[in-house]
Amino acid sequence: MFDSKVVRRRRAALAIFVVLSMVMLTASFGQSGGGILGALQGGAQTVFAPLEKGAGRALKPARDLFGWVGDTFDAKGENKRLQAEVEDLRKQLGGSATAQRDAEQLRALVKLNRDAGFPTDTKPVAARVIVRSPTVWYSTVKIDRGSDDGIKKDQPVISAGGLAGKVSSVSGGSADVTLITDGASAVSAQVMPDGANGIVKPEVGKPDDLLLDFVEKKRRVTEGTTVVTSGFRSSRVESLFPRGIPIGRVTKVDLDEVELYQRVHLKPFADLRRVDFVQVLTSRGRTATEQAGVPAP
Amino acid sequence: MRPTPGAFLRAGAIAVVAVILQLSGLGPLRFFGATPDLTPLVVAAVAIYAGSIPGAAMGFGTGLLLDLLVGGTMGPSSLVLTAVGYWVGRYREVRDPAHGLLPIPVGAVATLGWALAFAAVSFMLDVGTTVSPLVLREMLVATALNTIIALPVFWLCRRVLRPALAVDPLDARRRRRKPRGTGPLGLRGLEV
Numbered sequence: 001m002f003d004s005k006v007v008r009r010r011r012a013a014l015a016i017f018v019v020l021s022m023v024m025l026t027a028s029f030g031q032s033g034g035g036i037l038g039a040l041q042g043g044a045q046t047v048f049a050p051l052e053k054g055a056g057r058a059l060k061p062a063r064d065l066f067g068w069v070g071d072t073f074d075a076k077g078e079n080k081r082l083q084a085e086v087e088d089l090r091k092q093l094g095g096s097a098t099a100q101r102d103a104e105q106l107r108a109l110v111k112l113n114r115d116a117g118f119p120t121d122t123k124p125v126a127a128r129v130i131v132r133s134p135t136v137w138y139s140t141v142k143i144d145r146g147s148d149d150g151i152k153k154d155q156p157v158i159s160a161g162g163l164a165g166k167v168s169s170v171s172g173g174s175a176d177v178t179l180i181t182d183g184a185s186a187v188s189a190q191v192m193p194d195g196a197n198g199i200v201k202p203e204v205g206k207p208d209d210l211l212l213d214f215v216e217k218k219r220r221v222t223e224g225t226t227v228v229t230s231g232f233r234s235s236r237v238e239s240l241f242p243r244g245i246p247i248g249r250v251t252k253v254d255l256d257e258v259e260l261y262q263r264v265h266l267k268p269f270a271d272l273r274r275v276d277f278v279q280v281l282t283s284r285g286r287t288a289t290e291q292a293g294v295p296a297p
Numbered sequence: 298m299r300p301t302p303g304a305f306l307r308a309g310a311i312a313v314v315a316v317i318l319q320l321s322g323l324g325p326l327r328f329f330g331a332t333p334d335l336t337p338l339v340v341a342a343v344a345i346y347a348g349s350i351p352g353a354a355m356g357f358g359t360g361l362l363l364d365l366l367v368g369g370t371m372g373p374s375s376l377v378l379t380a381v382g383y384w385v386g387r388y389r390e391v392r393d394p395a396h397g398l399l400p401i402p403v404g405a406v407a408t409l410g411w412a413l414a415f416a417a418v419s420f421m422l423d424v425g426t427t428v429s430p431l432v433l434r435e436m437l438v439a440t441a442l443n444t445i446i447a448l449p450v451f452w453l454c455r456r457v458l459r460p461a462l463a464v465d466p467l468d469a470r471r472r473r474r475k476p477r478g479t480g481p482l483g484l485r486g487l488e489v
Contacts, residue, residue: 009350010349010350013350013353013354014349014353014379014383017353017354017356017357017375017379017383018376018379018380020357020375021357021360021372021373021375021376021379022372022376023372024361024364024371024372024375025370025371025372025373025376025422026372027371028370028371028372029370029422037371040365041364041365041368041371044362044365044366045365045366045368048317048366051313051317052317052320052321052366053321055317055318055321055322056321056322059318059321059322062322063322063325063326066326066328067325067326130321131320131321131324131366131367132320132321132324132325133324133367133369134319134320134323134324134332134334134336134363134367135415135419136432136435137415137416137419138367138369138370138419140367140368140369142320142366142367142368168368168369169368176368176369201427203427203428203429204427204428204429204432205428205429205430205431205432205435206429206431209429211427273325273327274325274327275325276325
């Protein structure tokens with residue numbers, strides 16, 4: 001009934017495609033971003049970037065229309081929330097102004113150099129998002145600026161509301177950005193004004209809920225406080241992100257008796273599922289050694 | 298499908314348009330927390346109209362393009378879409394379905410299969426963080442969205458592929474053709 005030749009050909013075709021996929025998977029892990037596959041990806045992205053830009057712009061009205069329908073439903077709740085937030089921020093503003101003045105005076109008193117941080121010591125380059133990762137398992141976007149615009153690998157990326165991610169690869173006219181909601185992302189962060197440190201990690205499938213992990217139990221973290229990048233720096237390692245980029249607001253604190261650390265849930269400021277424009281911080285400011293006048297090794 | 302340059306060109310055009318639309322157009326659109334996914338639909342469409350080998354080839358090519366353009370790990374999309382294309386093609390070859398609403402269940406099963414298999418491959422490879430159960434909900438919503446758009450997507454793919462198809466399995470005329478006159482036992486020559 002079945003032609004054995006056809007069956008053999010069919011199985012051979014399937015085997016070839018599966019083996020090719022496995023070879024690519026293995027090579028992809030072995031080369032970690034470089035090598036032939038990296039060059040292939042860079043080449044394909046350069047070739048298809050104009051098409052992607054064009055498609056993105058052509059389809060923007062349709063996207064905006066669907067977005068507008070959704071936004072209209074959310075607007076009422078959003079308005080109420082924002083009003084409450086404005087009231088809260090007004091209360092904080094008075095205290096912050098006094099604290100800043102005190103900090104400036106104390107800094108001058110002990111002759112402490114100002115730490116490189118955000119937004120000072122950074123030079124943002126605005127970019128449009130042209131491609132979004134289609135699956136929930138990888139949170140990456142591609143932007144229409146690349147090495148020609150001074151963008152380099154590992155530079156921090158911010159969106160309207162706060163930290164968005166970091167540049168993971170660059171080609172001439174485009175760059176890939178790994179968002180903070182990607183499974184491979186981890187950001188050293190600090191709760192303000194409590195000062196508790198931890199690592200912000202995502203939970204796959206919940207882009208509106210990040211986890212601040214490894215926060216010591218003795219540090220009290222309250223709901224509603226802001227989490228920013230800590231921008232730690234030691235003699236051997238340095239955070240990719242400058243100090244002070246807002247990440248999100250604390251929504252819940254899990255205090256499990258058994259766990260060594262408390263797990264803090266936060267809602268990111270940036271709406272990373274609908275981000276259209278981002279800024280790449282192309283200037284990292286001077287390092288601690290440079291500030292102290294010591295030449296870098 | 299006859300393996301002619303025209304056939305490759307048509308299937309390639311479908312793959313490129315679907316991937317570009319998916320990455321640049323549909324990406325930010327979210328309905329009930331999920332996004333429709335064109336890629337498994339076009340692979341399933343080519344497989345159901347052309348068979349298992351073209352389906353597997355289409356799956357591999359679409360996955361490769363997806364991996365190339367998204368960046369990151371190469372291979373998982375092409376591996377999973379190859380399997381999706383092959384099995385949908387085999388279903389067509391073994392069952393020879395011809396119902397006009399066939400794209401709906403085929404699209405739904407292909408999408409769910411793609412989502413579950415991709416999740417399994419991602420788990421095995423490099424997901425280094427916790428996974429929320431909400432991922433399951435997103436998969437189901439995406440499957441429902443794809444079920445809704447399956448008919449027009451399959452129809453478009455069929456329109457593009459038709460000149461290159463050796464046999465169109467969903468050709469309604471083939472099924473609706475009136476049988477020649479037969480007798481009460483269904484045998485010709487025994488007409489009453």
